[in-house]
Amino acid sequence: MTMGSIMSAPVGNSDSNTSCVTALSSYTGQPGTRKTLFTCTGIYDGRTVAIKRIQTKTFSLSKTIRQEVKQVRELDHPNLCKFIGGCVEVPNVAIVTEYCPKGSINDVLLNEEIPLNWGFRFSFATDIARGMSYLHQHRICHGRLKSLNCVLDDRWVCKITDYGLKMYRRDDGVEPLSTYQQRLLEVYMPPEFHNSNMEPSLAGDVFSYSIILLEIATRSDPVPAEESNLESAWCPPLPELISSKADSTCPCPADYVELIRRCRSHNPAHRPTFEQIKKFVHRINPIKISPVDMMMNLMEKYSKHLEVLVAERTQDLMHEKQRTDRLLYSMLPKQVADDLRQGKPLQAQSYVSATIFFSDIVGFTQLSSSSTPYQVVDFLNKLYTTFDDIIDNYDVYKVETIGDAYMVVSGVPRENGILHASEIASMALDLVGVCRTFRIPHKPNTQLQIRAGIHSGPVVAGVVGTKMPRYCLFGDTVNTASRMESTSLALKIQCSPSAFYLLEEIGGYLLQCRGMLQVKGKGDMVTYWLEGKKTSLVSNEHIGMETDVEKEQELYASIPGFWTTILS
Ligand SMILES: Nc1nc2c(ncn2[C@@H]2O[C@H](COP(=O)(O)OP(=O)(O)OP(=O)(O)O)[C@@H](O)[C@H]2O)c(=O)[nH]1
Numbered sequence: 093m094t095m096g097s098i099m100s101a102p103v104g105n106s107d108s109n110t111s112c113v114t115a116l117s118s119y120t121g122q123p124g125t126r127k128t129l130f131t132c133t134g135i136y137d138g139r140t141v142a143i144k145r146i147q148t149k150t151f152s153l154s155k156t157i158r159q160e161v162k163q164v165r166e167l168d169h170p171n172l173c174k175f176i177g178g179c180v181e182v183p184n185v186a187i188v189t190e191y192c193p194k195g196s197i198n199d200v201l202l203n204e205e206i207p208l209n210w211g212f213r214f215s216f217a218t219d220i221a222r223g224m225s226y227l228h229q230h231r232i233c234h235g236r237l238k239s240l241n242c243v244l245d246d247r248w249v250c251k252i253t254d255y256g257l258k259m260y261r262r263d264d265g266v267e268p269l270s271t272y273q274q275r276l277l278e279v280y281m282p283p284e285f286h287n288s289n290m291e292p293s294l295a296g297d298v299f300s301y302s303i304i305l306l307e308i309a310t311r312s313d314p315v316p317a318e319e320s321n322l323e324s325a326w327c328p329p330l331p332e333l334i335s336s337k338a339d340s341t342c343p344c345p346a347d348y349v350e351l352i353r354r355c356r357s358h359n360p361a362h363r364p365t366f367e368q369i370k371k372f373v374h375r376i377n378p379i380k381i382s383p384v385d386m387m388m389n390l391m392e393k394y395s396k397h398l399e400v401l402v403a404e405r406t407q408d409l410m411h412e413k414q415r416t417d418r419l420l421y422s423m424l425p426k427q428v429a430d431d432l433r434q435g436k437p438l439q440a441q442s443y444v445s446a447t448i449f450f451s452d453i454v455g456f457t458q459l460s461s462s463s464t465p466y467q468v469v470d471f472l473n474k475l476y477t478t479f480d481d482i483i484d485n486y487d488v489y490k491v492e493t494i495g496d497a498y499m500v501v502s503g504v505p506r507e508n509g510i511l512h513a514s515e516i517a518s519m520a521l522d523l524v525g526v527c528r529t530f531r532i533p534h535k536p537n538t539q540l541q542i543r544a545g546i547h548s549g550p551v552v553a554g555v556v557g558t559k560m561p562r563y564c565l566f567g568d569t570v571n572t573a574s575r576m577e578s579t580s581l582a583l584k585i586q587c588s589p590s591a592f593y594l595l596e597e598i599g600g601y602l603l604q605c606r607g608m609l610q611v612k613g614k615g616d617m618v619t620y621w622l623e624g625k626k627t628s629l630v631s632n633e634h635i636g637m638e639t640d641v642e643k644e645q646e647l648y649a650s651i652p653g654f655w656t657t658i659l660s
């Protein structure tokens with residue numbers, strides 16, 4: 093048994109384990125109605141093949157049949173189902189052909205769940221015309237051309253099946269036809285055959301093709317359900333055909349209808365050949381590419397679109413992340429925020445030396461009582477936004493604002509030697525400086541006054557709580573810094589002795605001893621006013637004062653506690 097030769101193999105049926113069955117629509121069952129029929133399949137040489145059984149009780153392998161087989165074996169066209177072989181043993185006489193898994197175009201056209209644009213429809217019409225043209229070139233009339241004999245392979249290429257082998261199939265169909273089958277036969281039958289037993293003709297196939305064109309356009313069953321005159325029921329006035337049931341409009345209805353009209357000519361001589369049909373369809377078809385290419389193009393477009401979409405979304409995500417990062421980093425030090433995000437345990441950290449700044453608005457309670465809450469919020473927001481902009485210029489970390497109090501630290505969370513004192517001092521001078529020109533939005537004539545204090549010392553910093561975690565400073569240094577502020581005066585910056593010593597060590601600041609001060613919880617303390625910075629532009633008066641201060645500093649530098657007393 094070789095492929096392409098007549099072979100004697102048992103024909104599979106739907107029950108046998110060598111065959112499989114494909115569900116297809118066809119026309120058995122209730123007379124006059126269309127019913128699902130299955131094609132028989134089997135496995136030959138490792139691939140699925142379609143097996144068409146010939147219902148005959150006798151079969152003899154005549155010379156004519158051998159010639160027919162020889163002829164069809166030589167046919168090779170992409171739009172013809174390849175003949176593979178046959179079985180000649182009664183009762184398993186069969187023809188084995190290439191199997192097309194997507195079923196017939198009849199199944200596809202009548203399945204409303206399959207969307208079919210005109211690209212697909214023209215592709216079917218073109219494929220059938222090509223296959224038929226090839227058959228006719230080999231002088232083979234199909235004789236049973238119909239949508240059920242046009243099957244689709246896995247790439248949606250339409251192939252003609254059940255062609256040729258006229259003698260081989262001669263005894264097929266001895267069983268009586270159902271009403272539906274009878275009516276179907278009549279639908280595809282050219283008018284010249286109606287009252288005679290003519291042999292199949294080339295022009296007859298063209299007529300049958302016109303019915304397929306109608307099915308393609310209307311997606312209707314060629315056999316009308318009701319018992320009506322076939323000719324008028326199946327063939328509504330042509331111009332109405334295209335627009336009626338077509339789910340997308342034909343791009344060239346007039347030409348398409350014209351092609352049907354010509355193929356349906358009553359006079360067979362007026363019908364075009366398939367070679368002419370091929371050219372005509374190609375000319376009127378605006379979508380020249382195959383459905384697979386069409387799908388590939390669509391998929392390419394789709395995947396490009398997806399790529400762009402993914403890039404856009406990634407960018408959006410990046411921006412969103414940057415926004416949340418900015419928000420997070422404005423609430424917690426970066427390192428702490430990163431550790432929190434990674435779920436690392438957070439431990440409080442102690443710092444040997446840091447400088448803390450506190451400021452408070454003088455007369456805030458009175459100001460609030462004579463303003464609306466919105467005015468207060470607006471004012472504080474404006475003031476602290478101004479402050480926030482200024483502190484960006486220094487190596488400081490804003491710890492928090494509590495009502496009208498503003499708290500800043502330097503040397504935490506990033507240590508900076510003793511520079512924390514000068515960073516805070518310069519910043520404090522800037523903040524107090526800006527208050528002199530700051531206008532309270534709803535009280536433009538009231539001078540804004542803040543009180544500020546700074547103190548240096550050891551602190552412990554850490555995050556407390558899991559809900560709304562906050563970075564807090566702990567230790568006596570915080571209390572003392574706060575006392576420096578609360579005992580300070582309007583538009584003044586009061587420094588503790590420790591801050592003072594550090595500033596003196598760093599140099600460049602104008603500091604004036606305030607004198608001895610009773611500090612709650614601390615006892616007596618000598619404090620200093622931070623007046624400004626020593627610059628080459630300061631007045632002579634100031635320079636003279638600095639020089640005095642410097643002289644005295646040098647004198648008592650070795651006795652820190654002492655020299656404050658002398659200055660006072
Ligand atoms: N999926 C698939 N179905 C096929 C194939 N060949 C035929 N069929 C379908 O099998 C069913 C039965 O086919 P046939 O026994 O040839 O009957 P028919 O095509 O209606 O009638 P004739 O060809 O005129 O005898 C029809 O629905 C065909 O469309 C194929 O290769 N693949």
Ligand SMILES: [Mg+2]
Nearest residue numbers: 240241253254
């Ligand atoms: Mg068939």
